[in-house]
Amino acid sequence: MSPSKKMLKREIDCPRCWKRMDQEEVEVWGPNVTIDTCSSCQGMWLDKGELRKLLGDRKLADYLTKHIGTKSESKLVCPRCGNLMDHEFAEETVVDVCLTCGGVWLDATELDSLKDKSEAGYEGDPDMKAEELMQEAHAMERRKRLKRFRR
Numbered sequence: 528m529s530p531s532k533k534m535l536k537r538e539i540d541c542p543r544c545w546k547r548m549d550q551e552e553v554e555v556w557g558p559n560v561t562i563d564t565c566s567s568c569q570g571m572w573l574d575k576g577e578l579r580k581l582l583g584d585r586k587l588a589d590y591l592t593k594h595i596g597t598k599s600e601s602k603l604v605c606p607r608c609g610n611l612m613d614h615e616f617a618e619e620t621v622v623d624v625c626l627t628c629g630g631v632w633l634d635a636t637e638l639d640s641l642k643d644k645s646e647a648g649y650e651g652d653p654d655m656k657a658e659e660l661m662q663e664a665h666a667m668e669r670r671k672r673l674k675r676f677r678r
């Protein structure tokens with residue numbers, strides 16, 4: 528094997544099975560991306576921006592990875608930066624997004640279902656996002672008030 532000139536990304540462990548993941552080059556529109564895949568659960572890790580490239584759908588990718596708040600509901604820990612992840616919803620598909628580095632964990636079939644949704648014209652659910660952001664704002668307000676009391 529000839530040494531590759533390309534900078535390899537740091538290898539990571541699968542956040543579900545704790546096994547070392549494989550790196551796989553995927554052809555997309557534009558430069559190929561290298562994603563991390565788990566041979567045991569078939570899940571995949573996408574670093575920030577990679578979901579957009581794989582989906583080829585900026586709107587849906589942004590919907591899933593932007594304005595995701597600070598409250599974590601996921602049980603997964605980000606394999607890239609070790610911080611907490613949160614659930615984001617695209618109808619019945621639940622993806623895990625890292626609150627800190629913006630990476631995305633997709634379980635085995637989730638990329639396909641996101642692609643299906645994207646092809647069907649789904650761009651996210653603005654009402655649901657608004658609701659989530661409002662709850663987040665309320666929670667922040669409460670935390671601020673509590674702090675004030677404690678002083």
Ligand SMILES: [Zn+2]
Binds near residue numbers: 544546565568
């Ligand atoms: Zn796995």
Ligand SMILES: [Zn+2]
Binds near residue numbers: 606607626627629630
């Ligand atoms: Zn992270």
